Amino acid sequence: GENVEQHPSTLSVQEGDSAVIKCTYSDSASNYFPWYKQELGKGPQLIIDIRSNVGEKKDQRIAVTLNKTAKHFSLHITETQPEDSAVYFCAASSIGDYKLSFGAGTTVTVRA
């Protein structure tokens, strides 16, 4: 089955700096890669996703890049703000597969 590894497990950044979280996946058939943000006591919220026919996608301060050859994808948050502090999860799935395989999560802390 699919195995998704996520690094780092914790990340502390100064407000205004950038944050980068990296994930690798094992199944070359994976073609859908969502990112979720989870605040304390809440459920994960989808913040951005990318499909394998696209190399990069941006939404305001958030961007995701995908390298299919190397089987890794990354989340980039620019101009970080205190409200970006949360746990971020990457995930992967194959076409037609209901199951999402999740990384273990990255706890991001933005220092004011």
Next chain:
Amino acid sequence: DGGITQSPKYLFRKEGQNVTLSCEQNLNHDAMYWYRQDPGQGLRLIYYSQIVNDFQKGDIAEGYSVSREKKESFPLTVTSAQKNPTAFYLCASSIDLQQSGWGNQPQHFGDGTRLSIL
């Protein structure tokens, strides 16, 4: 507002007891899911349902049961056979993959139920 409602927010289970977690959605989604989240780990799939009266086991179905009698509802029962039930349980829903031509669809999550053992 459309969304997913999970209840209760906190639940306590006694030894040998079955407990049922509620999940209701008004997003008109056909597919629904249950995940378990443990500290420091990603989400793991317990069960999923593509359509009413049908459901499939995920990676960690042992000790759990589900039903899908209505499109809007997908309750999860944690049975006494689940020896380590303490966790955060998350319900999600999505547009059915068949309806979307098998293109993967985003899953939308509720705010979870935290289950603890007395």
